[in-house]
Amino acid sequence: MTDHYDVAIVGGGPAGQAAALTLDDLKLKTVVIDEQPQAGGQILRQPPQSFRIPGWMEDRTYAPLVELLRRFEARTSIHWIGSHSVIGLRREPDGLFALTICSPDGLRSITAARVLIAAGCQDLAVPLPGWTLPGVYSAGGMQALLKAQRIVPGEQIVLAGTHPLQLLIAAQLVEAGGGVAAVLFSQPHGTMLKAGIRNSLRAFDRLSTAFPAVRALATLRKHGVKVLYNAPIQAICGTDRVAAVQHSGGEIACDAVGLCYGFVSQSSLPRMMSAKMRRAGPAGGWATLCDEWMQSSIQGLYVAGETTGVAGANAALASGNIAGFGIGAELGAISRDEAARRVARHRANRRSLLRFARLLDEIADPRPFFPALRDDTLVCRCEDVAFAQIGPVLDGRSANAVKLVTRCGMGLCQGRNCEPTLLRLLDNPNDPGFTARFPARPVPISDLAT
Template sequence: MPTSPSDPYDLAVVGAGPAGLAGAVTAGELGLSVILLDAAGQTGGQYFRHPAPGLGATRPQALHHDWPAFAALRRRLENGTVTHLAHHHVWTVTRRDEHTWTVHALTGTDGDGERPVRLHARTVLFATGAQERHLPFPGWTLPGVVGAGGAQAMLKSGLVLPGQRVVVAGSGPLLLAVASSLAAAGARIPAVAEASGYLGYARSPRALATNPHKLLEAAVHGSALLRHRIPLHTRSAVTEVHGTDRVEAVTVSRLDRHWRPLPGTGRHIACDALAAGHGLVPQTELATSLGCATRRGPDGATALALDDLQRTSVPGLWAAGETGGTGGWQLARTEGELAGIAIAAHLRARPVLTGSRRVAGLRRRRDRMRAFADAMAAAHAPGPGWTGWLTDATDVCRCEEVTAGRIREAAGELGAGDARTVKLLTRAGMGWCQGRMCSAAVSCLAADGTAEGTVPPSAERRPLAVPVPLGVLATEPERPDPG
């Protein structure tokens, strides 16, 4: 740890999920002074989210696969020299001088208890993970509709279910994991509706052959569905939710290969909750606000463009895990370890580190798993016909209550040719979540067919990654307290 408040750390890691943990402990073991900041109270990120100590859970590992590997990472953190700051929300990173970055964070409770914290580091590793992609449909604002990942988070962190009869819908392998987890916890799953199919994986036979552990995971979840007698409907989607005060039923419709609902195929399924999600999108706000280059993934999501050693396009900034594209916790851990070594080699001027057998092995493993991640993203990419689910009365921006009809009017009659102009005309994306829930849908509707309804990458840069009270901005930041 730096001896003076003005002295920088060698490395600041943002995010304590698998990528951030691996990067922090690896760099610390190589002699760097490292500070690890995370918004959560416990390490593990979204994948290894576990119950709060006050809930008295005796076997949190029962909710997770690969818990021993995470526990080993956590022990390395506890036994090492890395300074870990929990409950620290990083809202921006700025350049202090040519060789140093300043990380700005909030710590404490909402409102008057929040305090600004500012620290300095010679390098920064972004391991900020991903968030769910939500595609709206009629009735999605009813109580009882939650994100697929949100349902899993409720179970892992709160030991609660979103309902007793839960339909799971959307697209991507997360659906199988969510359904099997909820069923194991006692929920009844009337159906899993997967908007894509699984035949798309066949277009990437090499990626399948070189990642047998992924096939094993699929087999585990598939056997869980069979054991709990959960029907899986491919090329199907929830196209409407029914209920007054909360979810009472859903309509599941068959889709064509473009995700257009097939007339006459709607099936009414009774339930009291819906867990819906259409994959994950990288959280890149901190990095893109500093000018880091991005790339468009096979599923249309915007991810950071990284080199073979996890460097961004801006010198001094690295990234690992799902900021570079969603690929699972094992890929995130591998990229974090690779980034930790690369940063140590850069700061200690020891290029021999990046030429070692260890790095060569990590790069091979990373490339193999990244190939599977790209195949997975392509197989579950949203089809252009999904916007046909929306009636003009369907809320797209929940915060500002902007309907699909108003967005279509802005894009058509008023001539708005992009999401930014639609935002100015309708306020879509100007609410509390700042477009995190609706930006994909707004962009597709704004495209009005020019992008064939697929999810375009976002060109926006956000100077603030999380909401920050004005009073906090006016307060003199303090030195972080590692205790």
């Protein structure tokens, strides 16, 4: 059984929601597919429906996103497919896109005339000694535990890295009653300030976006949480679980660590389609190239939000609107001129948000601060491939060739965690990275067999 839609949107975050609402306004039959049961994306990762959390995400930072989410959820004409992973995307001979989607209940196929990939981003995985110990999480993962599950995964938590988001996460943890031992920035305070001042003009119109970090700092001060700068984390210690972190200035006892070095796009699906990509920076990863209507190099395949380069939820929202009108115009649901008029303010908004995102990129630039790898530090978590195995084959060969001889990138995550590290070690700007392969997520053999 194959369901057909005018537009299939991969990802129910702000970009996907905004695009879906636009397309639905234009009377196009639209489906949104997401791995989470409910819409929201990672930014508004929703608690289970069986939970009641008064005041959930009430902070004014999230207000426009919450408003969008409520409108999206109220719109019953948009078809929502939650709890499903898109594992395959291809173009059929008749020009339609075919998406293979799976859940623990099995596999389905859907076809669509146009596809929008708004699959969001993931934390940049940064290997360092001890980072595979239980209790070490990506900072985003830790925040999602709090947002959606109301679980704080430790009593003495350390957040460490280069991205200012860790201030917000730490503040959210302590406000919820969790214990944060310290927030460690690798970079000196002055570097962050300087980047901020140097860019204050171009970021002027977005300074309000920086306010949450300032408020978070106040919250942390109130709760007596240490925020250290120029304190790059060097190793995480423990035997069967996290016991302490070592940074350049000493050791801090802790029972959980959140690593926060920035974010990289989820790029499996556009790469599976051979869309043109660019190296995103400075955190790494791949951004899908697109035109002014958010269409990728593949005709009919659109991209929005972090898929086009990590720039935050508000920029994602704007790009979702643009993509919605772009697809609507291509499908004849609105004239190109009218679409251009309607997206003008979203484009202007997005431009200024992208300027702010570049400022944030500069402040959070992890490149000078990647921790030194020890021989036994695992670079590939899935296949347990240590740095010592990779070092000897960093002789000019490609990422795919290193993958072949070391197994780095061959595991369950398909290289999503280790690829940025490997490309950094290879230091070849022309390396296209790992070949994206089906399936984008693991899927039981029985679901695929005829």
